[in-house]
Amino acid sequence: MATGTDQAVGFGLVAVSLIIFTYYTTWVILLPFIDSQHVIHKYFLPRAYAVLLPLAAGLLLLLFVGLFITYVMLKSQKITKKAQ
Amino acid sequence: ASTGASRSLAASPRPPQGRSSRQDKYSVLLPTYNERENLPLIVWLLVKSFSESAINYEIIIIDDGSPDGTREVAEQLAEIYGPDRILLRPREKKLGLGTAYIHGIKHATGNYVIIMDADLSHHPKFIPEFIRKQKEGNFDIVSGTRYKGNGGVYGWDLKRKIISRGANFITQILLRPGASDLTGSFRLYRKEVLQKLIEKCVSKGYVFQMEMIVRARQMNYTIGEVPISFVDRVYGESKLGGNEIVSFLKGLLTLFATT
Numbered sequence: 564m565a566t567g568t569d570q571a572v573g574f575g576l577v578a579v580s581l582i583i584f585t586y587y588t589t590w591v592i593l594l595p596f597i598d599s600q601h602v603i604h605k606y607f608l609p610r611a612y613a614v615l616l617p618l619a620a621g622l623l624l625l626l627f628v629g630l631f632i633t634y635v636m637l638k639s640q641k642i643t644k645k646a647q
Numbered sequence: 648a649s650t651g652a653s654r655s656l657a658a659s660p661r662p663p664q665g666r667s668s669r670q671d672k673y674s675v676l677l678p679t680y681n682e683r684e685n686l687p688l689i690v691w692l693l694v695k696s697f698s699e700s701a702i703n704y705e706i707i708i709i710d711d712g713s714p715d716g717t718r719e720v721a722e723q724l725a726e727i728y729g730p731d732r733i734l735l736r737p738r739e740k741k742l743g744l745g746t747a748y749i750h751g752i753k754h755a756t757g758n759y760v761i762i763m764d765a766d767l768s769h770h771p772k773f774i775p776e777f778i779r780k781q782k783e784g785n786f787d788i789v790s791g792t793r794y795k796g797n798g799g800v801y802g803w804d805l806k807r808k809i810i811s812r813g814a815n816f817i818t819q820i821l822l823r824p825g826a827s828d829l830t831g832s833f834r835l836y837r838k839e840v841l842q843k844l845i846e847k848c849v850s851k852g853y854v855f856q857m858e859m860i861v862r863a864r865q866m867n868y869t870i871g872e873v874p875i876s877f878v879d880r881v882y883g884e885s886k887l888g889g890n891e892i893v894s895f896l897k898g899l900l901t902l903f904a905t906t
Contacts, residue, residue: 569805632896635889 587613672703673778674757674838677765678747681713683720685767690724690733692771700775707754708765709747710737745855749845752838761835766880769833773875777835780871787840787868790826790860791833791875798828798874807887814895821903822861826870829857833875840868853891854898865906 590607597603675693679686690706697704706728708721718737725733736754738747752760761777763769769791777789792798794815800808811830818829830853836844843866848858863870 569808572805631889632893635893639890 671759671778672705672757673697673759673761673774673835674751674755675704675706675761675763675774676709676748676751676755677706677763678709678711678744678751679713679717679721679765680711680741681715681717682765683713683715683717685765686717686720687724689765689767689771690728693774694728694732696771696774700778702775702778703757705732705734705755705757707734707736707751709751710735711741711747712737712739743851745845745848745851748841752842752845755838758838759835760838760841762841763833768878768880769875770878773833773873774835776873780873781835784869784871786871787837788860788863789835789871789873790828791831791877792826792828792872793831793875793877794827795872796874798876800877800879802879810887810892814892818857818899821899822857822906824857824861825864826860826872828872829860831875831877832856833877834859844868850898850901852898853895854902857898858902861902861906 591610591613594604594607594610677686677689682689686708693704693706708724710718710721712718718735721733721735721737725735734754736750738750748762759778759781761774763771773791777791780786781789793800800811803811815827815829818824819827822829840863844859844862847862847866848855850858860870
C-alpha cells in the first residue's frame with residue numbers, strides 16, 4: 564500500500580500546510596495586537612503582502628489550470644483530425 | 648458440480664444468518680471485455696466466498712463481444728458451476744458500462760445486485776462484509792471505499808495517488824455526496840434502487856459511478872460503506888491522462904450544476 568517515499572511525501576505535504584497555516588494566522592490575526600516595536604515584526608513582511616501573495620498564488624493556479632485544459636483540448640482536437 | 652455447490656449450501660446450517668440469506672439472493676454483474684485470463688479466477692473466488700458464507704447467488708457475465716474468446720471461457724465456466732449459478736448474457740459489441748448494467752439487471756433474479764470489475768482489482772472476499780453491512784443498517788446501497796479504515800490502493804504511483812486524492816477532495820467539497828469513495832465501482836445495490844438510479848444517470852466513464860452516488864443522495868437512499876483494498880490491474884493499461892482529467896472535471900461541474 565503506502566510505500567516509504569509516498570508516506571514521506573504525504574507527511575511532508577501535511578507539515579508544509581500546517582506551517583503555512585500557523586505562520587499566516589500569526590501574521591494576519593495575532594500581529595495587529597502586538598506592539599509595533601516588538602522584535603517579532605522583523606520576521607514578517609508588511610501587511611499588504613498578506614493579501615497580495617495569496618492573490619498572486621491563486622492567479623498562478625488559475626493560469627496553470629487554464630493552460631493545462633487548453634493544452635489537453637488542443638491535443639485531442641489534433642488527434643480527432645488525424646483520425647478523420 | 649452444480650449439485651456440489653447446492654449441497655455445500657445446505658450442509659452449513661447457520662441458524663439466524665442462514666435463514667435470512669436463504670430468502671435473499673445476490674446477483675453479481677460482471678461486465679467483461681477481453682478478460683479471458685481473469686474470468687476463471689474471479690468466478691472461482693466468487694463461488695468460494697459465497698459458498699463459504701452460505702449465500703444464495705448467481706453470477707451474470709455480460710461479455711461485450713471480446714475478440715479474445717472470453718465468451719467461450721464463460722461458457723465452460725457455466726458448464727462447470729451450473730447454468731443456474733453462472734448466467735451468460737453476451738452482447739454483440741462494446742456498448743459501454745451503463746448499458747451493460749441495464750442489460751444485466753433485466754436478467755437478474757436476485758433481490759440484491761453486486762457490481763464489480765472482472766479484472767481482479769476487486770476481491771470477492773469483501774462481499775460477505777458488504778452483505779453484513781447492508782443487513783446491519785438496512786442500507787439501500789453499500790459502497791466499497793478506498794479512503795476509510797483499512798481501505799487502500801495497491802499498485803499506483805505517487806502521481807496517480809495525488810491526482811486521485813485531489814479529485815476526491817474537490818468532489819467532496821463541491822457535491823457533499825455523503826460517501827467517501829465516489830469513483831469506485833465495487834458496490835451492492837437493492838435491485839429496484841439500482842434500476843431507478845440507472846434510469847436517471849446520463850454520464851459515462853469515471854463520472855458514471857460518481858453520478859450514481861450523487862443521485863442516490865438526491866433521491867434520499869441510504870448508503871453504507873465498507874473499506875476495501877483496490878489492486879490496480881497487473882496487465883493492460885489503466886488509463887489516466889490529461890483527457891481523463893478534463894472529462895472528469897467537466898462531469899463534476901455538470902453534476903454540480905444539475906444537482
